[in-house]
Amino acid sequence: MARELVVSFLYGEFTAALVDGARVIERWSPSASDRAHGFHEAAFRYFLESAVEHFDCAGEEAVLVVGDVEMEHHQVSLPPVNKQQRQQLLKIESAKLAEGRSLAWSHLRIGTSPVSSGAEKGFDLYLLHCWPQIKLNGYLADFTHAGVTPRLIIPDVTLFHAWAMEAELESGSFALVNTTANGTTVMLMDPATLKLFVRRLSPAIGHSRERLPGEIRRSLQYASQDIGLRPSTLVTNDQQLAIDLQAQLDRRITIEIETSWADQPVLASYIAAFSRRDAQSFVPDEIRYAKYNRIINRVVKTGIALVAISSVITWALVEWSLRDEQASLQELASRYELRQREQRSLLEEIDKLRGEQVFAEGARIDKQMLTYWLIRDLGSVLPPRVRLSAAKFSYEDSTINLELDAKVVADNVQQLDDQMSAFGESLAAEPWLVRWPDGWREQWRNQYINGRRGQQLDLEITAEIPR
Amino acid sequence: MATHLYMSRQRWIATLVLILSMLVFWWAVGVRLTGASEIDRQRVRQEALEFRINALRGQRDALNIAEAVDTREQIRQRFLVDPDGLPGLIDELQGLAMPLGINVGIDVSGSSPFESVEGVSIRDLTLRFSGVNYDSLVEFLGAIERESRRWVLLVRDASLRGRGGEAEVSGWVQLRFWTVQARSAEQSDLLF
Numbered sequence: 134m135a136r137e138l139v140v141s142f143l144y145g146e147f148t149a150a151l152v153d154g155a156r157v158i159e160r161w162s163p164s165a166s167d168r169a170h171g172f173h174e175a176a177f178r179y180f181l182e183s184a185v186e187h188f189d190c191a192g193e194e195a196v197l198v199v200g201d202v203e204m205e206h207h208q209v210s211l212p213p214v215n216k217q218q219r220q221q222l223l224k225i226e227s228a229k230l231a232e233g234r235s236l237a238w239s240h241l242r243i244g245t246s247p248v249s250s251g252a253e254k255g256f257d258l259y260l261l262h263c264w265p266q267i268k269l270n271g272y273l274a275d276f277t278h279a280g281v282t283p284r285l286i287i288p289d290v291t292l293f294h295a296w297a298m299e300a301e302l303e304s305g306s307f308a309l310v311n312t313t314a315n316g317t318t319v320m321l322m323d324p325a326t327l328k329l330f331v332r333r334l335s336p337a338i339g340h341s342r343e344r345l346p347g348e349i350r351r352s353l354q355y356a357s358q359d360i361g362l363r364p365s366t367l368v369t370n371d372q373q374l375a376i377d378l379q380a381q382l383d384r385r386i387t388i389e390i391e392t393s394w395a396d397q398p399v400l401a402s403y404i405a406a407f408s409r410r411d412a413q414s415f416v417p418d419e420i421r422y423a424k425y426n427r428i429i430n431r432v433v434k435t436g437i438a439l440v441a442i443s444s445v446i447t448w449a450l451v452e453w454s455l456r457d458e459q460a461s462l463q464e465l466a467s468r469y470e471l472r473q474r475e476q477r478s479l480l481e482e483i484d485k486l487r488g489e490q491v492f493a494e495g496a497r498i499d500k501q502m503l504t505y506w507l508i509r510d511l512g513s514v515l516p517p518r519v520r521l522s523a524a525k526f527s528y529e530d531s532t533i534n535l536e537l538d539a540k541v542v543a544d545n546v547q548q549l550d551d552q553m554s555a556f557g558e559s560l561a562a563e564p565w566l567v568r569w570p571d572g573w574r575e576q577w578r579n580q581y582i583n584g585r586r587g588q589q590l591d592l593e594i595t596a597e598i599p600r
Numbered sequence: 601m602a603t604h605l606y607m608s609r610q611r612w613i614a615t616l617v618l619i620l621s622m623l624v625f626w627w628a629v630g631v632r633l634t635g636a637s638e639i640d641r642q643r644v645r646q647e648a649l650e651f652r653i654n655a656l657r658g659q660r661d662a663l664n665i666a667e668a669v670d671t672r673e674q675i676r677q678r679f680l681v682d683p684d685g686l687p688g689l690i691d692e693l694q695g696l697a698m699p700l701g702i703n704v705g706i707d708v709s710g711s712s713p714f715e716s717v718e719g720v721s722i723r724d725l726t727l728r729f730s731g732v733n734y735d736s737l738v739e740f741l742g743a744i745e746r747e748s749r750r751w752v753l754l755v756r757d758a759s760l761r762g763r764g765g766e767a768e769v770s771g772w773v774q775l776r777f778w779t780v781q782a783r784s785a786e787q788s789d790l791l792f
Contacts, residue, residue, distance in 0.1 A: 433611070433614060433618065437618055440618065440622055440625075444625050458639060461639075462635065462638055468646065469642065469645060469649065472649050472650065472653060475653060476652060476656065479653060479660060480656065482660060483659050487663060488717050488718075489672055489717050490671065490672060492675070492720070493672045493675040496678075496752050496754070496778070505738065505744075508737070508741060508758075508760070520762075521762070523759070524758070524760045525760070526755075526757060528755065528757055538761075
């Protein structure tokens with residue numbers, strides 16, 4: 134983890150530390166001459182400037198732990214809701230406490246209410262901190278002036294709570310008393326029942342050092358009687374106060390002296406506590422996430438630049454690759470349509486020409502005279518005893534179907550059979566090229582073989598002549 | 601480490617506008633490139649069409665070589681001799697039959713368009729005869745077929761039958777006669 138500037142400003146007492154995670158690298162407090170400016174809020178700006186200068190961390194982020202008499206702390210229980218609803222409910226709770234003031238608020242989830250507590254079971258308990266907005270704005274302005282960004286601004290109570298969790302004091306109820314020159318914070322807590330009582334004691338409001346033990350005793354009595362908080366342990370950072378308290382408090386209460394909450398474990402714990410999703414510091418989101426916002430700014434700006442440059446380059450490349458493209462799709466389409474018409478007219482022309490050609494070829498004069506030639510020569514090739522009685526010609530496209538009826542006197546069947554075979558073969562040869570049906574000899578023979586000798590018979594002959 | 605990313609409303613709007621403008625830009629580039637590829641595809645189609653047209657021109661030229669043109673010209677001339685020459689043909693057929701002692705009855709069908717060639721129509725003629733000498737009939741048929749030098753005609757069917765007498769034949773012959781109607785020799789675009 135990178136080093137970070139942590140500043141505590143508890144009731145006017147300024148302490149700065151450079152930490153690296155849980156380890157304190159260096160501490161810095163105002164010198165005696167610096168303290169001449171006084172322990173009040175007006176001196177914060179000067180102290181912060183000095184600390185920033187001392188640690189040379191201008192432009193970086195810083196964390197502020199603040200203790201202020203005007204800060205209020207309330208325990209709030211909310212039903213389990215999502216983050217947005219939780220923010221709304223806490224905002225309403227803070228508005229209830231505002232009483233006409235403008236309050237900034239932050240919260241820390243301290244747990245889920247147990248069965249024995251007063252709140253409804255399963256409700257989440259939050260510590261709601263309210264602070265006048267004008268005070269927060271003053272601190273934010275001081276940070277801006279010093280040139281550092283506040284990452285977290287949290288109250289000291291949260292710090293102590295985090296310390297208590299870290300110190301594993303949750304086995305029983307306990308009291309923390311933190312004393313500084315300008316004020317004392319008393320926090321009574323019972324982690325088991327999640328009961329919490331916080332009181333501030335300050336010379337500015339009449340709690341002088343002599344009165345502290347008595348005020349603390351009264352606070353313990355009040356907590357015991359009114360909210361049932363009876364701490365068995367009291368932890369304080371002030372040795373003299375511990376001695377003074379011993380005489381006044383109940384003997385069952387053990388008093389311990391501890392200073393580590395201002396040391397590294399506390400810092401690490403509170404940082405962890407406020408990194409959780411269910412906690413929020415006083416720093417507005419726009420400042421809290423200013424660093425990320427700046428990164429996003431850079432990313433967005435770089436993105437815009439890259440997109441713009443790549444767009445221009447891409448567009449230029451596209452236009453350059455299309456620089457010779459002059460024709461539009463409409464022109465090409467109309468040209469295509471014209472050529473399609475030409476194609477159609479050509480097809481029609483070819484169709485007509487082809488039809489004409491086929492017709493002209495078919496009607497050539499040298500293909501005529503077929504009937505004349507057929508009828509004239511047929512008589513001369515017939516056997517002498519066969520007389521043609523009827524002929525029928527059916528003209529097909531490529532053939533002529535021929536049906537002949539003939540009469541014959543069958544006195545010598547063998548001779549007739551020979552003559553008819555010779556007739557058939559002569560017609561099957563050039564130039565006739567007649568195609569007889571299959572088995573034509575048997576067909577003919579069957580016609581005259583059954584007739585009686587010397588009787589006139591009818592012959593039917595069919596054939597196909599190519600044209 | 602940030603638990604969530606904070607962005608102001610203006611930043612969100614700027615990001616949205618940036619994304620939208622990127623989408624619009626690439627859409628525009630896509631449209632431009634699609635248009636260009638469409639033009640390219642159209643050009644390829646045009647080239648393919650030109651190729652087909654050239655092939656068709658080749659086919660047309662092949663039909664217009666001198667020999668084919670001469671063949672078609674011959675039949676044109678035969679049509680042009682006597683456009684729609686049906687009355688003349690019938691007279692001619694009767695004239696051929698008379699010297700041969702053949703009485704011919706001629707039935708003429710109505711004119712119907714010829715499917716293969718535009719502008720040409722066909723008529724079927726049936727020549728009926730009976731008691732005709734075989735040799736005269738053969739000569740008559742030969743004369744009919746010789747007439748196809750002048751007219752475009754063809755013997756389609758024939759049915760001849762002897763009727764018992766010496767070499768006497770009766771029957772019918774069917775002719776198909778191609779003609780053009782309402783045309784004259786002066787018309788250059790007579791048929792085709």
